[in-house]
Amino acid sequence: MAVYTEVTDEALRAFLSDYALGELLAFRGIAEGVENSNYALKTEAGDFILTLYEKRVDRMELPYFLGLMEHMAVHGLACPTPVPARDGAALRELCGRPAAIVTFLPGVWPRRVRPEHCAPLGEALARMHRAGEGFPIQRPNALGPAGWAPLLDGCRARGDEVQPGLIAELDAALTGILAAWPAPDTLPRGHIHADLFPDNVFFLPDQDGKPRVSGLIDFYFACTDLYAYDVAICLNAWCFESDYSFNVTKARALLSAYESVRPMAQAERAALPVLGRGAALRFLLTRLYDWTHTPDGALVTRKDPLEYLRKLRFFVQAESPGALGL
Ligand SMILES: Nc1ncnc2c1ncn2[C@@H]1O[C@H](COP(=O)(O)OP(=O)(O)O)[C@@H](O)[C@H]1O
Numbered sequence: 001m002a003v004y005t006e007v008t009d010e011a012l013r014a015f016l017s018d019y020a021l022g023e024l025l026a027f028r029g030i031a032e033g034v035e036n037s038n039y040a041l042k043t044e045a046g047d048f049i050l051t052l053y054e055k056r057v058d059r060m061e062l063p064y065f066l067g068l069m070e071h072m073a074v075h076g077l078a079c080p081t082p083v084p085a086r087d088g089a090a091l092r093e094l095c096g097r098p099a100a101i102v103t104f105l106p107g108v109w110p111r112r113v114r115p116e117h118c119a120p121l122g123e124a125l126a127r128m129h130r131a132g133e134g135f136p137i138q139r140p141n142a143l144g145p146a147g148w149a150p151l152l153d154g155c156r157a158r159g160d161e162v163q164p165g166l167i168a169e170l171d172a173a174l175t176g177i178l179a180a181w182p183a184p185d186t187l188p189r190g191h192i193h194a195d196l197f198p199d200n201v202f203f204l205p206d207q208d209g210k211p212r213v214s215g216l217i218d219f220y221f222a223c224t225d226l227y228a229y230d231v232a233i234c235l236n237a238w239c240f241e242s243d244y245s246f247n248v249t250k251a252r253a254l255l256s257a258y259e260s261v262r263p264m265a266q267a268e269r270a271a272l273p274v275l276g277r278g279a280a281l282r283f284l285l286t287r288l289y290d291w292t293h294t295p296d297g298a299l300v301t302r303k304d305p306l307e308y309l310r311k312l313r314f315f316v317q318a319e320s321p322g323a324l325g326l
């Protein structure tokens with residue numbers, strides 16, 4: 001469910017009168033997504049997405065997200081482009097919320113990831129990293145290593161209700177990760193997506209029926225961080241099977257396609273196991289926090305934190321890229 005703020009027909013028409021998009025022909029709320037309210041719009045000018053930014057998005061950070069999408073689109077990435085109103089501003093207000101219209105991207109995200117998705121995904125990730133070069137605003141990663149101890153503290157009171165002994169296991173994992181984390185400025189960094197899960201990558205079949213990436217969406221966790229950390233997030237989100245076994249074929253396809261666009265330094269490859277551990281912990285912690293803080297009956301769909309405990313355990317025992325099969 002992701003329509004937290006209901007927009008009436010009248011409010012939307014008044015909002016659209018500031019744009020040069022012609023008459024509104026249709027609009028509907030989009031059920032998918034977690035963070036914000038999204039509506040699909042059809043106007044005389046075409047199809048668009050209207051997003052109302054909800055509580056967890058800091059409005060001061062919206063110029064970074066919208067500016068980054070604009071910059072990446074200009075540099076050839078298929079991603080949503082903010083649509084300015086007649087006065088030139090894309091970031092506006094609707095129903096008391098910050099709001100923006102972005103271009104609609106065609107395609108479908110894969111409900112079941114197959115190895116054939118992983119090479120196009122790896123290539124798209126590297127193209128995204130390249131497309132972000134030169135974007136001048138920086139955004140430190142609020143959900144990076146420095147944010148994990150406070151998040152874990154926020155889960156302390158009820159974490160063991162999810163699984164006995166969980167908090168002690170996460171304390172130990174966090175200590176190990178922080179001790180092994182790459183020192184600042186030892187690995188290449190730039191603008192990363194930081195949440196490139198399958199539901200944020202659209203595919204369409206090419207002329208041979210093979211999946212090709214038609215667009216990347218949802219840049220609202222984007223930040224300035226290690227490129228290899230973004231790769232490690234994708235290894236977590238794309239390369240495990242439903243029994244939590246790590247699929248080396250998928251991982252190799254992802255990595256070699258990534259490197260066909262942006263070759264990685266030896267140090268980046270060597271860091272993948274600890275970056276994979278950190279990425280697993282990051283998603284485990286946000287899911288655990290939501291699991292233990294979301295009231296029963298709330299509209300938000302909670303995601304299973306223990307999925308990421310299984311992934312974390314895999315990366316904990318993998319000491320080298322060789323142990324990942326890479
Ligand atoms: N630019 C876009 N083009 C097409 N569909 C989009 C676009 N942006 C969002 N969507 C649709 O809205 C859904 C939720 O978007 P998302 O950005 O993931 O929301 P949230 O940030 O709330 O998690 C997506 O799964 C997709 O169906």
Ligand SMILES: N[C@@H](CCOP(=O)(O)O)C(=O)O
Pocket residue numbers: 033034035195197199200218283286287303
């Ligand atoms: N990918 C995260 C949750 C963020 O949700 P999104 O709909 O904004 O991509 C997770 O799986 O924990």
